[in-house]
Amino acid sequence: MLDGPLIPRNRAIHPDPYDPGYKTSVPRSPNLPLLSLDSTPSEETGPTFGHSRLGALDNNLILNWTRGAAPAVGERILMHGRVLDEHGRPVPNTLVEIWQANAGGRYRHKKDGYLAPLDPNFGGAGRTLTDEYGRYQFLTIRPGAYPWPNRANDWRPMHIHISVFGHSFGQRLITQMYFEGDPLIPLCPIAATIKNRAQLDRLVAPLDMAASKPLDYLAYKFDIVLRGRRQSMFENKPEGM
Amino acid sequence: MVQKLDMLQETPSQTAGPYVHIGMMPTYAGNAGTFDDEIGTSPISDGAQGDVIEITGSVYDGTGWAMRDALIESWQPDAQGKFAGQDGADPNVSGFCRFAADAESGEFCLRTVKPGAVATAGGTLQAPHIALWIVARGINIGLQTRIYFEDEDNSNDPVLARIEQRPRVDTLIAKKTGPGQYRFDIRLQGAGETVFLDM
Numbered sequence A: 001m002l003d004g005p006l007i008p009r010n011r012a013i014h015p016d017p018y019d020p021g022y023k024t025s026v027p028r029s030p031n032l033p034l035l036s037l038d039s040t041p042s043e044e045t046g047p048t049f050g051h052s053r054l055g056a057l058d059n060n061l062i063l064n065w066t067r068g069a070a071p072a073v074g075e076r077i078l079m080h081g082r083v084l085d086e087h088g089r090p091v092p093n094t095l096v097e098i099w100q101a102n103a104g105g106r107y108r109h110k111k112d113g114y115l116a117p118l119d120p121n122f123g124g125a126g127r128t129l130t131d132e133y134g135r136y137q138f139l140t141i142r143p144g145a146y147p148w149p150n151r152a153n154d155w156r157p158m159h160i161h162i163s164v165f166g167h168s169f170g171q172r173l174i175t176q177m178y179f180e181g182d183p184l185i186p187l188c189p190i191a192a193t194i195k196n197r198a199q200l201d202r203l204v205a206p207l208d209m210a211a212s213k214p215l216d217y218l219a220y221k222f223d224i225v226l227r228g229r230r231q232s233m234f235e236n237k238p239e240g241m
Numbered sequence B: 001m002v003q004k005l006d007m008l009q010e011t012p013s014q015t016a017g018p019y020v021h022i023g024m025m026p027t028y029a030g031n032a033g034t035f036d037d038e039i040g041t042s043p044i045s046d047g048a049q050g051d052v053i054e055i056t057g058s059v060y061d062g063t064g065w066a067m068r069d070a071l072i073e074s075w076q077p078d079a080q081g082k083f084a085g086q087d088g089a090d091p092n093v094s095g096f097c098r099f100a101a102d103a104e105s106g107e108f109c110l111r112t113v114k115p116g117a118v119a120t121a122g123g124t125l126q127a128p129h130i131a132l133w134i135v136a137r138g139i140n141i142g143l144q145t146r147i148y149f150e151d152e153d154n155s156n157d158p159v160l161a162r163i164e165q166r167p168r169v170d171t172l173i174a175k176k177t178g179p180g181q182y183r184f185d186i187r188l189q190g191a192g193e194t195v196f197l198d199m
């Protein structure tokens, strides 16, 4: 049974917490090493969310802000994929949340003062539960790139923010999906916090023509892998046995 | 060459960014009504058993500035030490909460019940604690830590016992400031840096 402690995080695949290229990380990264320990029930259990809490349009960002009254402006896309664990097993019935800028690169957030206008028909947030095979999908518009204060002329590539729960609090993950072919990806200091280019490539969603719908939307596929658990087989033997 | 291990790698993390609230706490972000039933608004509902407490604090960056944009998630068992979904768990304790630093003061407040003690798989009893996960702009991978309580016996807790520099244990212990009131500050960096966990 894979119900032992969580497999320790391989920090080498993750971004460096401290990265002078991403200036805000400089005062917001711990100086001292993390305390590494086997997980306990606090990390091995986690909240669950039922279908009853979701609205019918929660995973349709084209329509959910206006409750279906009018569609958002922009290029219609389907974002879809699977949530798996490190053993390759699907993670069913887990909450996936996304948020993003509108087609012009502006967020519906009181702190975002970018020149691009708000779209009255676009909120920019969605959520869904994975199905029994770990699959999820969102209908949305392709977000615009946007400038941000870091170095004098930094721009974020087109991206969608993603939050995934998994089945235990220790699996909690937030990441970003980028789009195949975006020339801003190699210029972005936030993307570049991931030092291994092959790992960054895992955040770039390919165009998926097979899942696109003729005369309606293009599709991008984005699979997400969460931490798995070790076997617990020998866990209960007393020390020294 | 050797055989391939049939394993996948975890998806790399990226910062939650400055606009995380529109996705995870839309009402706080000024977008009330985004979802009919927002999750994590409270870890308890009316009738929860145990002591209702309030934990107030701030998340400080390396310059000592209370961050205005930090978002925290908490996860805990009920007053008997049972997590939601386990047999006999208090139906009025979901155990999960999302809370944010106030945009003006930088202070957060978590209102919940005092959690019960939970044993590890090996049978060691842990002192009562609340697990936290902190994200914000500039935090490239979410930070795990725990809130313990000054008025509990923390002397045999297996996690606290592993902290080599004993004065740092104090960074994980909420201080009692009044009846049912605690203070818990989080320092990301520098003097008094909070112990962050990799569990």
Ligand SMILES: [Fe+3]
Binding pocket: A101, A156, A159, A161, B017, B019
């Ligand atoms: Fe963004």
